């Protein structure tokens with residue numbers, strides 16, 4: 279977040295991003311402005327009444343002397359104020375929710391259109407924070423702070439107008455105080471902003487550490503390292519506390535200074551006013567009215583300075599959301615093309631996540647209805663290669679073709695209709711097992727779901743659960759073992775019945791018994807499909823039609839198991855290493 283805070287720019291961006299008519303919001307704000315302007319009218323009426331009593335009447339206002347007329351006029355003012363307040367608040371709130379509702383919906387749609395790779399890179403917690411906490415801070419800009427800010431402008435300007443009418447010299451001196459104090463407030467802006475940026479960076483680091491600490495707590499405790507980590511975490515949050523105090527100092531300090539300047543000035547003006555009365559250059563009534571109205575002018579101005587600080591805080595959330603808005607979407611073709619067959623092809627593909635390259639000029643044929651296994655040392659780029667096929671990212675150079683068509687030209691809806699992917703870590707959603715498997719095919723009948731589960735070898739364990747297919751899983755539901763989750767995800771993929779199947783280390787974290795049943799389920803899934811799988815355990819890919827060996831982002835060998843063993847290269851080395859490990863463990 280390098281962008282400096284600019285309240286007006288943030289507000290304009292929110293309104294533009296929401297794309298809905300904003301008339302209701304503006305009318306609501308105008309009504310609230312009028313309501314606060316009316317707050318001065320009772321003072322005016324009382325002042326006129328006192329002038330009548332003091333026999334210094336104002337032309338045209340003789341009627342106020344009659345208490346009934348005065349009471350009626352006051353009642354009318356209160357009624358108008360009440361109506362304005364009621365409709366102003368209603369329209370302000372409904373206008374805000376309309377704008378922010380649309381802003382949120384468009385942002386969620388935008389997030390939906392981000393490349394899957396980008397979504398996987400961002401921490402889910404961060405995204406959830408942005409879409410909940412930051413949006414509600416942005417909402418407060420229009421729902422509360424701007425309305426209060428505008429209302430404060432209303433009352434301050436009416437008060438100064440009336441003061442001008444009563445004694446223009448004192449009013450001019452009072453108004454002159456404000457620009458002076460505002461200069462001090464503005465000068466503090468850059469200090470506040472740089473402290474805000476430092477806090478944001480430190481907050482990101484500390485939040486990342488906290489998530490890591492919670493996620494890895496079991497491991498850290500096993501290694502007796504949780505205490506040491508706790509100290510690191512305390513340090514990070516300690517720094518954050520210091521920076522937050524810095525924000526308060528630079529954010530709140532200038533407001534206090536502004537307040538001090540305005541109040542000292544006011545004191546001076548009261549003394550000058552009193553002196554003018556004594557010198558018979560002003561009336562005691564004028565001085566009293568000035569005394570009361572000056573507070574009505576200064577009070578809202580002091581509030582405005584505080585609202586400005588609140589607005590800046592809220593606009594920092596808008597800037598964070600703007601980063602999300604600006605993330606590039608997955609480009610969609612204007613005229614999507616349909617793949618003509620089910621073979622895939624990498625043509626001189628290079629790709630990197632940042633500055634450094636992960637894949638270098640990879641070329642590979644994946645024949646139709648075959649099983650291709652990708653193996654190699656850790657970090658070689660195996661998963662990245664698979665992800666490019668599912669268009670989690672687009673290559674930096676070269677093309678990925680499916681059925682003869684560049685994956686970029688297929689369009690994501692059609693592409694994801696063609697592809698089923700089973701990951702090592704299975705995401706289960708909050709809901710029943712039935713609902714979780716139906717993600718594979720929304721309109722699948724119960725019988726279809728059960729058939730897929732039988733084929734994936736999970737029908738038996740699901741039937742044994744207390745609520746069977748209605749058992750709730752996911753957050754707050756039943757926790758399943760790695761192998762059970764894996765088989766559910768295979769059932770999901772079977773139900774989807776997509777012709778291109780991508781498997782990313784699906785048996786890496788399960789026991790040998792589960793491995794066996796997962797492999798049996800996968801063999802059923804692989805029939806008549808083009809399968810590309812990433813595997814660490816070479817014994818699981820022995821029967822693949824072709825094995826692709828990657829090292830440091832380059833293909834170094836391609837062939838069948840026996841060919842690669844005979845070749846005596848990297849695959850043979852990896853095979854020998856795994857065999858000796860198994861021998862040692864047996």
Ligand SMILES: Nc1ncnc2c1ncn2[C@@H]1O[C@H](COP(=O)(O)OP(=O)(O)OP(=O)(O)O)[C@@H](O)[C@H]1O
Pocket residue numbers: 398399631632636654655656657658659660661662663
């Ligand atoms: N989202 C990402 N952002 C930045 N770098 C990444 C990202 N994903 C992978 N990498 C890096 O790219 C390189 C290749 O990663 P990849 O996961 O494709 O390798 P792999 O061969 O599948 O490794 P492993 O067998 O350990 O899973 C690694 O150096 C990894 O750190």
